Amino acid sequence: MGLPDASGDLSSEMEVDAFRRLFPLRYFERHLSESIRPDARPLGRARDTTLALGAVASAHGSALAKIGSTTMLAAIKMEVMTPSTESPDEGSIAIDFHMPPICSPIVRPGRPAEAAPVISKQLSDTISSSGMINLKELSLVSGKAAWMAYLDIYCLDADGALFDAALLSAVAAFSHLQIPIVSLNDDGKIELISEEDDGAKLEVEPVNKEKRKLTLSSIPFSLTCILHKNYILADPTAEEESIMETAVTVVLDSSSRLVSFYKPGGPVLAHTSAVQDCVALTRQRVKELQNILDETLSGMEID
Amino acid sequence: MESERDDGRSPSQLRPLSCARNVLHRSHGSASWSQGDTKVLAAVYGPKAGTKKNENPEKACIEVIWKPKTGQIGKQEKEFEMILKRTLQSICILTLNPNTTTSIIIQVVNDDGALLVCAINAACAALIDAGIPLKHLAVAICCCLAEGGYVILDPTKLEEQKMRGFAYLVFPNSIVSVLPKGSSHVEG
Numbered sequence: 001m002g003l004p005d006a007s008g009d010l011s012s013e014m015e016v017d018a019f020r021r022l023f024p025l026r027y028f029e030r031h032l033s034e035s036i037r038p039d040a041r042p043l044g045r046a047r048d049t050t051l052a053l054g055a056v057a058s059a060h061g062s063a064l065a066k067i068g069s070t071t072m073l074a075a076i077k078m079e080v081m082t083p084s085t086e087s088p089d090e091g092s093i094a095i096d097f098h099m100p101p102i103c104s105p106i107v108r109p110g111r112p113a114e115a116a117p118v119i120s121k122q123l124s125d126t127i128s129s130s131g132m133i134n135l136k137e138l139s140l141v142s143g144k145a146a147w148m149a150y151l152d153i154y155c156l157d158a159d160g161a162l163f164d165a166a167l168l169s170a171v172a173a174f175s176h177l178q179i180p181i182v183s184l185n186d187d188g189k190i191e192l193i194s195e196e197d198d199g200a201k202l203e204v205e206p207v208n209k210e211k212r213k214l215t216l217s218s219i220p221f222s223l224t225c226i227l228h229k230n231y232i233l234a235d236p237t238a239e240e241e242s243i244m245e246t247a248v249t250v251v252l253d254s255s256s257r258l259v260s261f262y263k264p265g266g267p268v269l270a271h272t273s274a275v276q277d278c279v280a281l282t283r284q285r286v287k288e289l290q291n292i293l294d295e296t297l298s299g300m301e302i303d
Numbered sequence: 304m305e306s307e308r309d310d311g312r313s314p315s316q317l318r319p320l321s322c323a324r325n326v327l328h329r330s331h332g333s334a335s336w337s338q339g340d341t342k343v344l345a346a347v348y349g350p351k352a353g354t355k356k357n358e359n360p361e362k363a364c365i366e367v368i369w370k371p372k373t374g375q376i377g378k379q380e381k382e383f384e385m386i387l388k389r390t391l392q393s394i395c396i397l398t399l400n401p402n403t404t405t406s407i408i409i410q411v412v413n414d415d416g417a418l419l420v421c422a423i424n425a426a427c428a429a430l431i432d433a434g435i436p437l438k439h440l441a442v443a444i445c446c447c448l449a450e451g452g453y454v455i456l457d458p459t460k461l462e463e464q465k466m467r468g469f470a471y472l473v474f475p476n477s478i479v480s481v482l483p484k485g486s487s488h489v490e491g
Contacts, residue, residue: 106357117381129468245392265389269475 024243032231039237044281046223046235049289051168051296053176061177065169068237071156074169076149076177080190083139083146091138091146095124097153097166104158104238119163122262123153123170126251130220130259133174137214140182145190147179160237161224163249168289171219175297179212218253221289222260223282225250227268234281248275250282254290308462310339314455322424324432330408332433336425338457340415343422345429350403362397364404367426372411383419390423390443390473396436405435416459417445419471439475446470 020027020038031038041047047068056062059075066072083090097120099113107113127133138147151173153166182190226233228244241247246266251259258279263270270278308314318339327333330346337343354364367388369380376384391407407429409422420443427441447458448468458466 108356114381114385117378118385121378121382264386265391265393265473267393 024239028228028240028243032228032233037233037240043231044234044284046285046288047237049168049292051172051292053172053296053300060180061173061175063169063172063176065165065172067161067165067168067235068159069157070159070161070165072153072162072165072169073156074151074153074166074173076151076173078177078180079148079150080140080145080182081148083143087135088143089139089146090135091148092135093124093127093133093138093149093151095127095151095153095170096120097123097155099155099158103155107158115162119166122163122249122260123166126167126220126222126260127170130218130251130253132171132216132219132253133214134217140190141184149177158238160239160241161235164222164224164235167220167222167251168293171216171221172293172296174214175216175219175293176300177214179214181212218255218257219290219293220251220253220259221282221286222249222251223278223285224248225278225281227266227270227274229268232274232277232281234285246270248278250278252279252282252286254286256283256286308455310459314453317457318459322428324428330433332429332431332435334425334428334432335412336421336428337412338417338421338424339459340413341417341421342412343418343425344410344412345422345425346408346410347405347426347429347433347435348408349405349433350400350435351406352403354402354404358404360402363395363400363402365391365395365397366404366406367391368406368408369422370408370410372414383422386419386471387422387426390441391426391430394427394437394439394441394475395430396438399436405433414460416461416463417457419443420445420457420473423473441473441475443471443473446472 028038032043035043037043050066052064054062055064055073056075060078062073062075064071064073097116099107099116101107101109138149140146151170153169155162155166180192182192185191223234224236225248226236226240226244227246227248233240233244236247246268247263248270249260249262253259312318321337322334324334325332326335326344327346330348332347333345335342335344350363354360355366358364365388367384369376369384369387371380387407387409395405407426409426411418411422423441423443430437431440444456445458446454446456447462447466448454448470449466455462
């Protein structure tokens with residue numbers, strides 16, 4: 001195998017783009033040894049993150065999250081359902097993550113992406129175990145009616161760190177969620193009151209006049225890092241993920257408690273110091289994301 | 304802290320392990336692995352020529368097929384497939400048989416807790432039986448964080464339902480180091 005070694009000599013003569021395509025690992029390692037990444041980020045820096053609320057007008061809560069060019073659109077639809085007999089005073093949440101063919105050349109039409117159900121499961125595990133949402137708040141009439149929240153997340157552009165962006169959009173959509181007003185009709189059934197004739201006929205008493213927002217406690221935020229040799233790269237792009245395969249995802253809540261630590265295999269072994277460094281990077285990132293979410297929410301209240 | 308478990312085990316005591324190799328005749332390698340009442344059957348076919356789409360043809364490709372005890376596979380099983388695939392990729396020497404696919408079929412016989420770690424151990428034993436070149440072995444263990452803050456190893460299904468957090472750990476047998484792998488969900 002003389003080829004990879006020969007690339008060292010070629011690097012001075014070859015065009016940068018050709019070198020990048022032919023020897024992607026060498027190309028990245030040359031950058032890493034200078035403590036910089038090809039997109040000019042330092043190793044521990046995440047990409048620019050933006051949030052927009054209310055991107056889907058027809059949904060009860062929605063958000064568009066962008067981390068670099070990774071784009072996620074999340075929307076929540078509320079429906080009234082009969083709660084299960086085991087938990088009569090709790091609502092429920094159904095989370096689905098979609099990767100349509102538009103998001104990446106890896107996804108082919110007609111065949112669902114392998115990663116989609118895995119991320120979907122991780123999201124519902126994280127959201128339920130972080131205790132962000134008190135399911136009792138989704139109850140309307142104990143044992144009779146409760147809210148079912150359908151959260152659908154669409155990946156529009158898959159450029160790495162999919163779980164991080166999906167979780168951010170999910171959290172933002174829940175904080176934007178406005179629960180529709182419902183009332184009990186004469187038959188004891190729940191019916192929706194539409195916003196327009198809300199003022200016209202007030203003879204029907206709304207069931208949930210006060211409870212139109214969910215109180216979100218201990219919001220989870222996540223950061224994915226790539227481990228490569230001794231380097232830790234925060235918030236990888238799709239290119240970085242495909243070249244260096246060991247990813248670690250840490251989820252912390254807003255008071256920095258560990259919700260989940262996820263490292264599925266990979267050629268690099270995670271030693272104690274690397275694990276601690278990943279958690280420390282996530283702790284910083286949680287503060288950044290918390291600020292972004294707070295700013296977006298306060299910006300919306302002024303409008 | 305004291306914790307009497309339903310089956311009389313101490314917190315760090317495992318259930319009896321048993322392993323049988325070469326249990327299937329048509330497969331290239333097979334193994335059954337049981338931890339107490341949890342039992343998993345693993346079969347290995349390959350290396351077969353060619354890789355799937357989107358896989359690197361310069362390396363060997365590992366394919367994991369998870370068969371639950373009953374019914375169709377859901378999101379949970381898809382996640383297990385992905386974890387198992389990544390874990391096995393890290394222990395196999397992939398550059399030795401480039402452009403080949405090795406299929407590992409996991410059949411759950413009975414689930415009584417710690418299913419994923421049982422499947423990882425079974426798959427590893429089946430790979431050895433098939434003679435697939437490995438860098439080292441992988442050994443998996445499940446530990447749980449209980450309500451009172453104490454830790455127990457190798458939970459049964461009943462114990463799993465009462466637990467607050469889980470950690471699935473996979474260790475290589477060659478290097479002495481601590482490495483959390485797989486997934487863990489710790490509440491609160």
